[in-house]
Amino acid sequence: MLLFTPGPTPTPESIRQAMATPTLHHRTKEFESIFAKARLGLQTMLNMEEVLMLASSGTGAMEASVLQFCHSKLLSISCGKFGQRWGKIALANNLPHTELVKEWDTPISAQEVLEALQSDPSIDTLALQVCESAGGLRLPLEQIAREVKAYRQDIIIIADAITAMGVEPLDTTHIDVLIGGSQKAFMLPPGMSIIGLSKRALEVLEARPTHRGGLYFSFLTELKNQRKNTTAWTAPTTLITGLVRYFEIVQALASSNLDSALESSAQELDSSLLAQGFLRAYTHTRAISLATREAISALGLSLYPKSPALAMSAIAHTDSAKIRQRMKALGVNVAAGQDHIKDSIFRINHMGLIHIYEASYAINALELSLDTLGLRSFDGAGNASFFGALKKQEIL
Ligand SMILES: *Cc1c(COP(=O)(O)O)cnc(C)c1O
Numbered sequence: 001m002l003l004f005t006p007g008p009t010p011t012p013e014s015i016r017q018a019m020a021t022p023t024l025h026h027r028t029k030e031f032e033s034i035f036a037k038a039r040l041g042l043q044t045m046l047n048m049e050e051v052l053m054l055a056s057s058g059t060g061a062m063e064a065s066v067l068q069f070c071h072s073k074l075l076s077i078s079c080g081k082f083g084q085r086w087g088k089i090a091l092a093n094n095l096p097h098t099e100l101v102k103e104w105d106t107p108i109s110a111q112e113v114l115e116a117l118q119s120d121p122s123i124d125t126l127a128l129q130v131c132e133s134a135g136g137l138r139l140p141l142e143q144i145a146r147e148v149k150a151y152r153q154d155i156i157i158i159a160d161a162i163t164a165m166g167v168e169p170l171d172t173t174h175i176d177v178l179i180g181g182s183q184k185a186f187m188l189p190p191g192m193s194i195i196g197l198s199k200r201a202l203e204v205l206e207a208r209p210t211h212r213g214g215l216y217f218s219f220l221t222e223l224k225n226q227r228k229n230t231t232a233w234t235a236p237t238t239l240i241t242g243l244v245r246y247f248e249i250v251q252a253l254a255s256s257n258l259d260s261a262l263e264s265s266a267q268e269l270d271s272s273l274l275a276q277g278f279l280r281a282y283t284h285t286r287a288i289s290l291a292t293r294e295a296i297s298a299l300g301l302s303l304y305p306k307s308p309a310l311a312m313s314a315i316a317h318t319d320s321a322k323i324r325q326r327m328k329a330l331g332v333n334v335a336a337g338q339d340h341i342k343d344s345i346f347r348i349n350h351m352g353l354i355h356i357y358e359a360s361y362a363i364n365a366l367e368l369s370l371d372t373l374g375l376r377s378f379d380g381a382g383n384a385s386f387f388g389a390l391k392k393q394e395i396l
Contacts, residue, residue, distance in 0.1 A: 005335040006312040008183040009352040018245035032229040041247035044271045048196035055236040058162045058181035061193035063089045064217035065177045069156040070125040080104045080134030086127045104135040110147040125156045130164035136314030137305035145174035163311040176201040185351040192239040250277040289350040291389035295363045298385035304345045313348045320346040326369035
């Protein structure tokens with residue numbers, strides 16, 4: 001079965017092999033050297049002042065980030081189920097909170113965020129998604145961050161980039177906290193979150209060492225340890241080993257195709273080669289994502305969000321549940337929606353380094369499913385336009 005859900009994503013064989021080695025003790029030179037590689041990889045990838053790896057799913061990092069930085073009041077943006085989570089975090093921790101809520105297909109605008117900040121000077125932290133996975137929606141994060149910082153430099157901006165990190169290049173100039181998760185574009189099993197911190201975030205942490213984060217999620221304690229290539233508590237050693245293998249694969253992409261990169265041998269990480277590899281990875285993901293959109297429209301289907309993200313294609317269809325079931329019978333697992341749009345959309349993942357032949361088969365399975373359900377006769381239009389688009393983007 002091809003796993004085409006927007007998290008978890010499939011883990012390539014060579015990453016699984018890397019993680020199948022005997023468990024290392026985390027307080028050893030051997031593990032410290034692996035940890036140092038993981039840090040270098042993340043620093044290159046995120047281009048931020050500091051990085052942290054935490055043993056938690058993405059939500060753990062979201063909660064930890066809010067609790068480290070929010071001292072007076074949180075403003076959160078809810079354009080879907082993950083955006084709602086900020087509010088739940090505030091509520092669970094008894095934190096003063098205000099929220100801007102949009103329909104799940106509609107991005108918030110910078111103007112709306114600014115108005116909310118202007119009307120409440122007690123807000124010190126803004127939390128939002130880069131890509132809201134509930135509806136496959138891309139928020140105008142960079143513009144919001146730029147305008148918020150121009151209005152009030154001291155607001156801490158926390159961005160959940162769990163379905164954007166590793167998908168597209170992100171301008172982190174105005175972002176203080178950038179959150180990622182192992183089970184999305186990193187192609188690792190779930191269980192580790194990743195955090196990028198700005199210079200300003202570090203200053204705030206150091207100036208206000210008291211926070212609501214409790215003992216386990218203390219960024220200051222982690223920083224002290226992780227700068228020395230160790231962790232405060234027992235590290236998720238297996239996932240960190242897998243993360244290093246992911247960076248090796250991406251680095252190999254700088255000079256080879258995807259198949260060879262996936263099978264490349266272990267190598268020293270080099271920042272500039274790795275950065276080149278990431279550009280290739282982003283181009284690859286973007287090409288598949290845009291070509292899939294063309295195929296979707298050639299099949300007479302339409303996307304759900306008004307501003308679609310590259311990470312996934314969320315397709316609006318009243319027969320979504322049946323289409324998913326048919327696709328599954330053809331060996332392709334795509335995700336349903338959630339909550340009130342559970343059966344009115346389905347989502348095809350583009351995160352991670354996906355083979356063109358797999359993405360192409362997923363489109364074929366979609367077109368065949370429409371045919372079986374009597375919705376549209378099969379004529380190969382999906383793949384014709386998918387490959388046409390890839391050729392135009394000079395990917396083939
Ligand atoms: C997957 C995802 C998360 C993380 O959820 P966990 O289940 O805690 O890993 C958070 N935000 C977004 C946008 C996601 O797609």
